[in-house]
Amino acid sequence: MTPSKKAGVGSPRSGAKTSKTKKKNGAGKNASKVILAATDEILAHYPLEEASLIMVLQELNDQLNWLPPKALERVAKKLNVPFGKVQGVATFYRAFSLKPKGKKTVKVCTGTACHVRGASMLVDELKRSLEVEPGEGISEDGNFSLETVNCVGACAMAPVAMIGDHYYASMTPGNIAKMLKKEKPE
Amino acid sequence: MTSSNGKPFGSVKNLLKRAEKILKERKKLKQEIRVCAGPGCIALGAKDIHKELCKQLDDHKKELEAAGLELNVTLSEKCTGCHGMCEAGPIVTIEPEGTFYTGVKPRDTKKIVEKTLLKDQLVDPLLYQLGHHRGGGKVKHYADIPFYSLQLRVALRKVGVVDPTNFDDFLAEGGFQAFAKAIAEMTPEDVIDQVEKSGLRGRGGAGFSTGRKWRSALRVKEDRVWLICNGDEGDPGAFMDRAIMEGDPYSVLEGMMIGAYALGATDAWIYVRHEYPLAVEHLQMAIDKLTNAGLLGENILGTGMTLNVRISRGGGAFVCGESSALMRSLEGKVGEPRAKYVRSVEKGLHDEPTVLNNVETFTCVPAIIDKGAEWFASMGREKSKGTKAFSLVGKVKHTGLIEVPMGRTLREIIFDIGGGIIDDRPFKAVQTGGPSGGCLPAGKLNLQVDFDTLADAGAMMGSGGMIVMDDHTCMVDVAKYFINFLIGESCGKCVPCREGLYQLYDLLNKITNGEGKPGDLETIETLCHTMEVASLCALGKSAPYPVTSTIKYFREEYEEHINDGVCRAGVCPKLIVYHINDDCNGCEVCRKHCPTNAITGEKKKLHVIDPDLCISCGICKSVCKFDTIDIMSGGKIVSRDVVA
Numbered sequence: 001m002t003p004s005k006k007a008g009v010g011s012p013r014s015g016a017k018t019s020k021t022k023k024k025n026g027a028g029k030n031a032s033k034v035i036l037a038a039t040d041e042i043l044a045h046y047p048l049e050e051a052s053l054i055m056v057l058q059e060l061n062d063q064l065n066w067l068p069p070k071a072l073e074r075v076a077k078k079l080n081v082p083f084g085k086v087q088g089v090a091t092f093y094r095a096f097s098l099k100p101k102g103k104k105t106v107k108v109c110t111g112t113a114c115h116v117r118g119a120s121m122l123v124d125e126l127k128r129s130l131e132v133e134p135g136e137g138i139s140e141d142g143n144f145s146l147e148t149v150n151c152v153g154a155c156a157m158a159p160v161a162m163i164g165d166h167y168y169a170s171m172t173p174g175n176i177a178k179m180l181k182k183e184k185p186e
Numbered sequence: 187m188t189s190s191n192g193k194p195f196g197s198v199k200n201l202l203k204r205a206e207k208i209l210k211e212r213k214k215l216k217q218e219i220r221v222c223a224g225p226g227c228i229a230l231g232a233k234d235i236h237k238e239l240c241k242q243l244d245d246h247k248k249e250l251e252a253a254g255l256e257l258n259v260t261l262s263e264k265c266t267g268c269h270g271m272c273e274a275g276p277i278v279t280i281e282p283e284g285t286f287y288t289g290v291k292p293r294d295t296k297k298i299v300e301k302t303l304l305k306d307q308l309v310d311p312l313l314y315q316l317g318h319h320r321g322g323g324k325v326k327h328y329a330d331i332p333f334y335s336l337q338l339r340v341a342l343r344k345v346g347v348v349d350p351t352n353f354d355d356f357l358a359e360g361g362f363q364a365f366a367k368a369i370a371e372m373t374p375e376d377v378i379d380q381v382e383k384s385g386l387r388g389r390g391g392a393g394f395s396t397g398r399k400w401r402s403a404l405r406v407k408e409d410r411v412w413l414i415c416n417g418d419e420g421d422p423g424a425f426m427d428r429a430i431m432e433g434d435p436y437s438v439l440e441g442m443m444i445g446a447y448a449l450g451a452t453d454a455w456i457y458v459r460h461e462y463p464l465a466v467e468h469l470q471m472a473i474d475k476l477t478n479a480g481l482l483g484e485n486i487l488g489t490g491m492t493l494n495v496r497i498s499r500g501g502g503a504f505v506c507g508e509s510s511a512l513m514r515s516l517e518g519k520v521g522e523p524r525a526k527y528v529r530s531v532e533k534g535l536h537d538e539p540t541v542l543n544n545v546e547t548f549t550c551v552p553a554i555i556d557k558g559a560e561w562f563a564s565m566g567r568e569k570s571k572g573t574k575a576f577s578l579v580g581k582v583k584h585t586g587l588i589e590v591p592m593g594r595t596l597r598e599i600i601f602d603i604g605g606g607i608i609d610d611r612p613f614k615a616v617q618t619g620g621p622s623g624g625c626l627p628a629g630k631l632n633l634q635v636d637f638d639t640l641a642d643a644g645a646m647m648g649s650g651g652m653i654v655m656d657d658h659t660c661m662v663d664v665a666k667y668f669i670n671f672l673i674g675e676s677c678g679k680c681v682p683c684r685e686g687l688y689q690l691y692d693l694l695n696k697i698t699n700g701e702g703k704p705g706d707l708e709t710i711e712t713l714c715h716t717m718e719v720a721s722l723c724a725l726g727k728s729a730p731y732p733v734t735s736t737i738k739y740f741r742e743e744y745e746e747h748i749n750d751g752v753c754r755a756g757v758c759p760k761l762i763v764y765h766i767n768d769d770c771n772g773c774e775v776c777r778k779h780c781p782t783n784a785i786t787g788e789k790k791k792l793h794v795i796d797p798d799l800c801i802s803c804g805i806c807k808s809v810c811k812f813d814t815i816d817i818m819s820g821g822k823i824v825s826r827d828v829v830a
């Protein structure tokens with residue numbers, strides 16, 4: 001019964017924009033309207049009961065790139081689940097982000113195969129050059145967030161980093177700067 | 187894609203008729219080109235290769251037809267699941283010859299069409315080359331490559347063979363014969379009998395007898411039984427279940443359908459790991475197709491059987507792979523395990539009777555029904571029957587997805603199939619069983635792999651991750667890696683697991699930082715013991731294994747870290763220094779790249795690293811083209827390749 005993705009309510013990119021506009025005072029109202037509209041649209045496809053919670057949050061997170069508090073409040077109300085419980089679920093699962101993300105997310109595979117081939121050096125170098133922690137923060141220019149993921153099935157090319165759909169194979173700390181330069185959004 | 191007229195089959199007979207018809211059509215097929223679209227090959231650009239191949243075929247349509255090859259009739263192309271030999275990707279194979287092309291680029295497709303298809307010649311540079319120890323020759327067919335010839339594929343039987351999005355393809359490869367047989371010729375009791383006799387044990391980790399699990403559910407007399415397929419694949423270094431779900435979704439579903447028939451289950455879930463969107467897509471396509479074809483839903487094949495299958499995407503929590511936590515997650519709750527005395531066959535999902543099995547387990551079932559319990563039981567060992575899929579990764583030459591009969595030795599798997607260690611470095615250890623497993627040393631290479639031998643040796647079968655390590659892997663670091671992973675994944679419900687993991691991490695971290703004290707190992711061992719006996723679920727109970735097994739087999743390495751501040755593998759950043767040796771020709775590259783300006787030196791003169799400024803980021807070593815940067819620990823060179 002996994003509902004197919006409905007078009008319309010913004011791509012991940014517009015999600016990133018949402019969070020940026022929010023920072024600029026004044027546009028905040030507009031942003032929260034977008035968020036709530038997206039939330040309602042998603043909720044409309046599910047039975048309004050607790051069992052839908054995770055699936056609703058997943059779709060929200062896919063669309064907005066994170067779970068804004070406003071959206072969580074709306075979900076709690078509509079599904080008739082206490083807000084604390086919604087927040088509990090949102091923090092428990094790694095798939096959910098409670099913080100906004102940069103325009104692009106650098107994912108470093110820290111699966112076992114990548115680890116033994118030096119993935120931790122990549123993470124360290126990215127932390128240093130972006131000045132962010134995995135799963136937290138956005139680089140100062142607003143471009144990148146950092147995430148670590150488990151095996152992406154490309155162990156033959158370990159260690160692997162990913163940006164969007166693109167895989168960077170056999171990465172070294174030395175070619176991270178090049179990768180970031182290439183991926184820098186216009 | 188030819189459809190089954192869009193109409194439901196309505197009866198077993200119709201289904202079989204359809205299968206026969208497709209098979210007849212397929213006999214006309216003279217050649218088929220298979221582009222591997224497993225995760226590894228996709229990462230290397232398999233989709234572009236397929237696109238370009240289609241274009242080339244179209245461009246050469248007339249010539250191909252003149253050569254007796256009509257597109258889509260006698261010549262076809264398709265994307266399949268993982269062929270297994272990921273390190274040689276992207277892979278293209280041509281059937282029926284079994285021609286095996288590796289490292290294919292989009293532009294190579296022209297040559298493949300013009301030379302191989304039209305002139306029956308091989309494209310030499312794309313052929314697979316054997317290693318030096320095997321004579322270094324080129325191999326034309328994959329059947330001649332040791333990586334394949336030493337395998338036996340049961341669970342992976344159709345992965346890399348069928349187009350996972352094409353139902354007819356699946357039928358042509360013998361799909362649904364087993365389900366038809368079960369539903370038409372066997373009673374549910376017969377099915378369970380066969381599964382039990384086959385000796386099939388759960389492939390998800392614990393190795394519980396599948397037949398016995400099913401039988402015990404049958405005894406619970408309730409109206410509703412839930413059936414769940416566990417595709418959470420939590421092991422952070424494994425991708426077997428993914429390869430099956432993406433590459434052969436119909437076999438997973440066929441296994442579940444046979445299970446549902448045997449158990450009288452009408453509702454089923456497949457719980458797929460969060461990071462596997464393609465698996466969700468392929469499974470959903472298959473479910474939709476089967477529903478339209480009257481193989482799922484109500485009154486399946488006119489027999490009155492009902493089965494609805496739904497997919498749930500996991501939330502990305504390792505503990506949700508544990509059966510009771512998974513059920514809580516399906517209920518929309520936080521995924522916390524329950525104490526074991528509550529049996530899920532009686533009170534599982536929504537407190538109703540539930541049978542849960544792993545993806546690979548379900549995938550084995552159709553093969554067992556099709557070929558018989560005796561056939562399955564004839565493979566493997568006394569207490570571990572059949573075959574097992576592994577993802578063979580790490581510092582091994584042939585990284586990829588393999589399947590072997592139970593009882594093959596670690597040596598056969600790593601050296602004969604895997605081709606040995608990258609750069610022929612010394613083998614140090616192999617890690618099996620993921621975060622609940624352990625590391626085995628060279629002395630255990632002759633161990634015959636099955637559920638019990640691995641457990642006895644302090645490792646685990648787990649779901650089938652097999653990570654090979656060489657002398658550049660630090661065993662203390664590996665232990666720390668798994669504990670760190672588990673800290674993020676423990677649900678925190680019980681104290682021994684939650685606190686124990688933190689304490690363990692703290693101690694291991696100190697050791698890798700050179701701050702370990704004599705007596706730490708004993709403290710660690712006590713902690714491990716407490717966690718093993720006092721944790722609530724298997725996550726906490728088995729969490730210490732990566733630590734205990736490395737202490738057991740590599741105690742020396744721990745002691746070196748503690749007593750001498752030495753990391754012999756050259757991994758632990760605080761215990762190593764980077765040093766430029768005399769071969770340096772002063773090319774200045776490292777100096778320009780160093781983020782802390784720790785490197786000084788003039789053009790064409792020896793460069794020097796200031797150890798006080800060096801943060802051991804490894805950039806200099808990875809950019810040096812002349813390999814002049816060494817890693818030292820305890821005053822000795824222990825150099826480690828930054829990337830294998």
Ligand SMILES: Cc1cc2nc3c(=O)[nH]c(=O)nc-3n(C[C@H](O)[C@H](O)[C@H](O)COP(=O)(O)O)c2cc1C
Nearest residue numbers: 388389390416419420507508509543544547724725
């Ligand atoms: C912490 C933990 C994680 C687990 N992760 C998985 C998993 O990812 N996939 C899986 O099939 N089984 C996993 N299991 C095992 C399941 O609890 C269960 O035993 C298994 O899915 C049953 O299926 P089987 O009998 O076919 O193996 C895990 C168990 C524990 C304790």
Ligand code: SF4
Nearest residue numbers: 678679680683723726
């Ligand atoms: S052992 Fe760990 S994961 Fe299992 S219930 Fe206890 S805290 Fe949770």
Ligand code: FES
Nearest residue numbers: 109111114151154
């Ligand atoms: S561990 Fe990184 S791709 Fe498998």
